[in-house]
Amino acid sequence: MTSIAAHTTWMTGRQLRAIARQPAYVAIMLIQPVIWLFLFGSLFRSVVELPGFGAPSYLDYLVPGVVIMSALSASMWSGMTVLEEIDRGIMDRFLVLPLHRSAIINASAVLQSMIIATQSVIIALLGWAGGAHYAGGVPGLLVLIAASVLIAILFSAFSNAVGMLARQRETIIGINSFLLLPLTFLSTAFMAESLMPHWMRIVANCNPVNWALEAGRSAMSANPDWARVGVQGGGLALLAVAATALSVLMFRAYQKSV
């Protein structure tokens, strides 16, 4: 067990170092949420005045939306890294070393979790600086960050599975373009559920991105519905486990195809 942990640490460290050496990547990761936050914040400011929206300030409402959307849009590109490592022969080099196979899968999940947790904290701090109020305090924010991490694990594992199965960048790009906007907008990221058309509410209830949003938002409110937070968080965790299992299967299939 200890060696799995050590191998995972080395493999994660390698990728963290690679990211730290790509300042453009870090800059985009930090700037993009800021743009979302202030773009949507200005554009939709007056929606809170709609009867039945139910939030005092749009910024308060928006922060969880941007946190979860950013987690989704960043983690769903994870498969590109896997694909690049396969194409360069880096994956095969690791496979002929006495490396724990699970460390390769683990490292991707740990890396994504670290990136997204950092990103979520930064967005929350920016929102706070911009005047957002977090009635649920630190526990509420921690639940939001945990929800963003589960989204990251779920969608990075799914993306990795697609990368190893299809072995084509275009497939990942296509699937991501297809999924990002529907998953984001068929949720309460930017619009209160009470103002959605009926059919959209039904779809949103089946959308894991929405589970993450609702769990985070509820926990951040003055009166959290912890039972519901637990159910939605549990559902997310189950999906994250299922996506990870799928990526392990695809990893085995890749090893067979070498």
Added chain:
Amino acid sequence: MTTDIAMSVPGRTGAGTAPAIEARDLVKTYPKGVRALNGLSFAVPAGTVFALLGPNGAGKSTTVKILTTLAQADSGTAVVAGLDVRARPAQVRRAIGVVAQRSGVDPVATGRENVLLTGRIQGLRGRELARRADELLGRFGLADAAGRRVRTYSGGMQRRLDVVMGLINHPAVLFLDEPTAGLDPESRSAMWEEIGRLSAAEGLTILLTTHYLEEADRLASRLAIIDQGRVVAEGTPDELKGELHGDAVHLELAGHTAREHVFAALAPVPGVREIRVEGNSVSARAGEGATALPAVLAALEGAGVPVRAATVARPSLDDVYLRHAGRRFAEADQSPVTPATSGGSR
């Protein structure tokens, strides 16, 4: 499945020592029915350099993938450093070093970081690891570049880094899959010297795959010629050339002549065998090329076949390949090699 295969492998090379690598009847079929290996067998005596020589697509890389535990054979057995690759892949990985055809170094990390990570995974730690890494980086002329990101390395430097990473764990067997593909001639001959030095030290066994005849001839103490997934000939370079019994006589005809006409003219010439005609080019084998040549030329002249050029050569591995595979190496090797490294040029 036998777990103690090392004991049951008879020492083929005398002195009762088990071979460092033994592949037996390996078969591998890829999806879509492509049969990469078709009953491939060979043995490599410990402490020697052994080359698998063959054109692109002959099955060399597939063989290396199976021996290095990356891929699994459909059937057949393989033992590396006394360990069955299928039954004990983890131990095999500790005992070997691999320089794959596609480099696989991390371009964003520095040379030293690449080496250290490989060493750590191989179980080296702390000062021992640092010492081994520095020693190897120095030995392969990378001491100054070790702190630079691999992205800035030339093709030759990247290849040397690959070898350093392959050697970090003091392997018993080193696999070099097309180590000089994509290198310029200067880097190639430098790499040859380094491989030659490696084999002399540490009792290392090296399995080398190559589609350069010259490389196999120069580096390998023994070699196997592979064609279409099986070994068609095996021996020392001299043995293989010696089997040909004689020199290669090559003629270029001045105009087009019917094959039968050429055959009819040459067949009666004493000492001339294995006549092949391809368009304007005629090749044959003769015990003593220099003595047979005048008779050959006279016979053709007598038959009214004009000759533009004639050469006599000692047998080469190309001739060995021609004899066993039925075609010239260059013909079989038509398909382009996938570039081994992004930095290299062919």
